[in-house]
Amino acid sequence: MAVAGERNGQEAFGVDVGRLVVVGIGLIGGSLALGLKAASGCREVIGVARRAQTCEQAVALGVVDRAVTDLGEILPELEVGDVIFVAVPTLAVEAVFTQLKDSLPAGVTVTDGASVKGSVVAAAKNVWGQVPDFLVPGHPIAGSEQSGVTAARDDLYIAHRIILTPLENTAAVHVQRIHTMWEAVGAEVLTMPVVEHDDVLAATSHLPHVIAFGLVDTLAHDAENENIFRYAAGGFRDFTRIASSDPVMWRDIMLANRDAILKAIDLYTSNLESLRSAIASGDSEHLMGVFTRAKAARDHFTKMLAKKAYTEIMEAKEVTFVARPGGAVNGDLRVPGDKSMSHRSIMLGSLAEGVTEVEGFLEGEDALATLQAFRDMGVVIEGPVNGRVTIHGVGMHGLQAPPGPLYVGNSGTSMRLLAGLLAGQAFDSVLTGDESLSKRPMNRVANPLREMGAAVETAEDGRPPVKINGGQSLRAIDYTLPMASAQVKSCVLLAGLYAEGDTRTTEPAPTRDHTERMLAGFGYDVNRDGPRASVRGGGKLTACHIDVPADISSATFFMVAASIAPGSDVLLRHVGINPTRDGAINILRAMGADITLENRREVGGEPVADIRVRYAPLKGIQIPEDQVPLAIDEFPAIFVAASCAEGETVLTGAEELRVKESDRIQAMADGLKILGINAEPTPDGIVIQGKGGNGEVAVFGGGEVDSLGDHRIAMSFAVAALRASADIRILHCANVATSFPNFAELAQGAGMDLEVR
Ligand SMILES: O=C(O)C1=C[C@@H](OP(=O)(O)O)[C@@H](O)[C@H](O)C1
Numbered sequence: 241m242a243v244a245g246e247r248n249g250q251e252a253f254g255v256d257v258g259r260l261v262v263v264g265i266g267l268i269g270g271s272l273a274l275g276l277k278a279a280s281g282c283r284e285v286i287g288v289a290r291r292a293q294t295c296e297q298a299v300a301l302g303v304v305d306r307a308v309t310d311l312g313e314i315l316p317e318l319e320v321g322d323v324i325f326v327a328v329p330t331l332a333v334e335a336v337f338t339q340l341k342d343s344l345p346a347g348v349t350v351t352d353g354a355s356v357k358g359s360v361v362a363a364a365k366n367v368w369g370q371v372p373d374f375l376v377p378g379h380p381i382a383g384s385e386q387s388g389v390t391a392a393r394d395d396l397y398i399a400h401r402i403i404l405t406p407l408e409n410t411a412a413v414h415v416q417r418i419h420t421m422w423e424a425v426g427a428e429v430l431t432m433p434v435v436e437h438d439d440v441l442a443a444t445s446h447l448p449h450v451i452a453f454g455l456v457d458t459l460a461h462d463a464e465n466e467n468i469f470r471y472a473a474g475g476f477r478d479f480t481r482i483a484s485s486d487p488v489m490w491r492d493i494m495l496a497n498r499d500a501i502l503k504a505i506d507l508y509t510s511n512l513e514s515l516r517s518a519i520a521s522g523d524s525e526h527l528m529g530v531f532t533r534a535k536a537a538r539d540h541f542t543k544m545l546a547k548k549a550y551t552e553i554m555e556a557k558e559v560t561f562v563a564r565p566g567g568a569v570n571g572d573l574r575v576p577g578d579k580s581m582s583h584r585s586i587m588l589g590s591l592a593e594g595v596t597e598v599e600g601f602l603e604g605e606d607a608l609a610t611l612q613a614f615r616d617m618g619v620v621i622e623g624p625v626n627g628r629v630t631i632h633g634v635g636m637h638g639l640q641a642p643p644g645p646l647y648v649g650n651s652g653t654s655m656r657l658l659a660g661l662l663a664g665q666a667f668d669s670v671l672t673g674d675e676s677l678s679k680r681p682m683n684r685v686a687n688p689l690r691e692m693g694a695a696v697e698t699a700e701d702g703r704p705p706v707k708i709n710g711g712q713s714l715r716a717i718d719y720t721l722p723m724a725s726a727q728v729k730s731c732v733l734l735a736g737l738y739a740e741g742d743t744r745t746t747e748p749a750p751t752r753d754h755t756e757r758m759l760a761g762f763g764y765d766v767n768r769d770g771p772r773a774s775v776r777g778g779g780k781l782t783a784c785h786i787d788v789p790a791d792i793s794s795a796t797f798f799m800v801a802a803s804i805a806p807g808s809d810v811l812l813r814h815v816g817i818n819p820t821r822d823g824a825i826n827i828l829r830a831m832g833a834d835i836t837l838e839n840r841r842e843v844g845g846e847p848v849a850d851i852r853v854r855y856a857p858l859k860g861i862q863i864p865e866d867q868v869p870l871a872i873d874e875f876p877a878i879f880v881a882a883s884c885a886e887g888e889t890v891l892t893g894a895e896e897l898r899v900k901e902s903d904r905i906q907a908m909a910d911g912l913k914i915l916g917i918n919a920e921p922t923p924d925g926i927v928i929q930g931k932g933g934n935g936e937v938a939v940f941g942g943g944e945v946d947s948l949g950d951h952r953i954a955m956s957f958a959v960a961a962l963r964a965s966a967d968i969r970i971l972h973c974a975n976v977a978t979s980f981p982n983f984a985e986l987a988q989g990a991g992m993d994l995e996v997r
């Protein structure tokens with residue numbers, strides 16, 4: 241018989257599992273046995289249990305094909321490709337290894353399921369002198385408070401994570417075989433170093449178990465315990481569920497992972513102490529801080545860990561819109577809050593002194609990313625609840641270093657404006673984003689910030705991540721923007737709040753001025769003179785009330801929808817019509833659209849109106865270049881209107897469209913062509929031959945178009961279906977939630993036939 245150490249030529253064999261030997265047929269071992277049998281992932285499952293009764297039960301329940309009480313009995317049968325899964329309590333692992341030591345045939349893979357990996361590695365060293373190359377330490381992050389063979393289930397590991405902690409000398413073939421085995425039962429396999437595993441698990445699993453066991457034990461000793469348990473509400477039940485777990489297993493884990501668990505307990509104890517003092521002294525700010533941060537973290541924790549999205553809809557991996565042809569839009573609608581203002585309300589509210597109340601906040605992915613970034617920097621922010629947010633400002637110098645990179649998802653505005661603010665902080669920070677944002681240019685903000693003395697680094701080609709070394713003293717600059725960009729202007733002005741002297745920006749064309757207006761609303765002096773704006777560093781912001789109007793960029797989809805579909809008549813309520821944002825109204829009117837502004841008023845320094853749009857035949861135009869920055873986000877929808885117009889529409893001077901969430905010129909031209917429109921992209925715009933004419937005639941054919949994950953492309957093609965002859969399938973629409981999470985509902989309610997798949 242070959243012994244450990246003589247394992248030549250293994251790489252010649254595949255990585256399929258031959259036989260599975262489960263040592264310890266409880267919940268963990270039994271569930272792998274059942275799962276692998278159900279998946280036909282091995283030839284045979286052999287169980288090993290100390291007690292004959294467990295063996296009989298395991299066979300009777302069909303968990304294993306056969307079972308023995310002595311591992312030594314079956315070792316001689318094993319051969320290359322077989323796997324031994326050691327699923328006994330952590331401190332019993334060494335005894336199993338000792339049995340394997342001199343009788344393990346070559347080519348057999350050994351793995352385990354213990355919750356602590358350092359102790360398994362130590363056990364292996366004790367037995368073999370070093371960790372053998374066939375041992376793949378592992379830990380399935382699954383289980384339940386139930387234990388024993390009767391609790392075993394074949395679906396326990398589906399969509400659960402398995403952490404493998406192979407060492408440098410672990411042979412690849414063995415690691416691969418264990419991967420194959422876990423994937424066969426539906427698990428997701430990750431690898432990490434042993435020490436990291438034990439630290440992470442101490443904090444996320446072992447500490448909660450200590451607390452749950454400890455709490456129940458404390459209450460159980462209380463003289464009133466009967467009453468306590470009788471009246472214990474759902475919270476107690478939920479919180480202490482894990483105190484019903486197997487005591488032997490958990491005692492072993494505590495002893496095996498002692499140091500990491502002690503560290504976690506100490507950290508928690510000091511936190512609990514501060515909570516105690518806050519309760520004792522009636523420190524409501526502290527309590528609100530801890531509770532709102534914890535609630536936000538709990539609400540978003542899966543997403544934050546996965547570095548994914550914040551809103552529910554974004555979690556769906558794929559969203560496809562199927563927009564059916566025809567229909568009209570009618571009714572009284574309020575589209576969600578303005579995205580640009582929502583971002584700025586969080587930023588300025590956080591830096592203000594006092595409590596800022598925001599209404600009409602956009603509960604979309606992008607604005608939530610900004611909100612989360614400020615929570616990560618220690619700001620207490622309540623909500624959003626029905627568009628209401630309460631921000632407990634920390635003052636200009638009250639932000640704290642975030643615990644890790646600030647992840648801002650798909651949002652260019654968050655990254656660029658935050659870069660300006662972070663350049664003025666005393667701490668270092670890193671801004672990261674999703675795949676689309678990671679391709680967008682950041683030197684446009686990094687360059688002026690460097691001129692101000694900030695230490696800013698980007699990845700290759702000026703792309704994210706953006707790394708900012710804090711603690712630099714910033715000097716004011718006089719900056720002439722090379723492109724019309726409100727994000728760049730805002731970034732420089734926000735950094736200017738922290739600079740010595742007057743920071744001035746000069747823009748080549750008017751761009752949205754929400755930063756300037758909102759700074760003034762927070763009591764900060766902003767000098768404005770035509771294309772110039774300036775701020776003097778060192779001032780302060782005073783909390784205020786902000787009413788965010790509906791977003792004209794979102795309203796544009798319905799303005800276009802009503803303009804192209806005969807029989808349409810919509811009223812869009814409370815829309816921001818700031819003159820630096822109203823290009824879409826001007827352009828559509830120039831094309832013949834019937835748009836009237838009713839009930840014009842000013843709300844919190846921003847002009848607002850109800851916009852009524854009725855169907856009208858459109859004609860193609862040469863779009864005036866001075867309107868381009870004023871309608872920059874609205875062009876995808878305007879291209880749909882142009883396709884439905886009589887004659888040619890020409891756009892020039894809009895090269896900025898190529899660096900948005902997608903290259904919007906190319907993405908729209910590609911999609912329009914698929915739908916039968918003659919749309920020719922140019923370096924800085926597009927030429928579209930409208931098919932207008934009679935409003936009853938279909939303009940677009942059906943087909944499948946790709947939004948490339950760009951929210952505005954997705955919504956534009958959905959609107960196009962109003963004048964299509966067949967279904968338009970639009971791929972990759974999940975990002976609609978970045979700016980307009982309830983688009984589909986509103987569109988359906990208004991009369992569009994839009995299915996979300
Ligand atoms: O400042 C802002 O809130 C925005 C400015 C614009 O970007 P640019 O500054 O890149 O043109 C716009 O496209 C974006 O949706 C929001």
Ligand SMILES: C=C(OP(=O)(O)O)C(=O)O
Pocket residue numbers: 579606650651652653654873900901952979
């Ligand atoms: C360009 C946009 O946003 P951002 O730059 O913030 O990603 C947009 O919303 O169209």
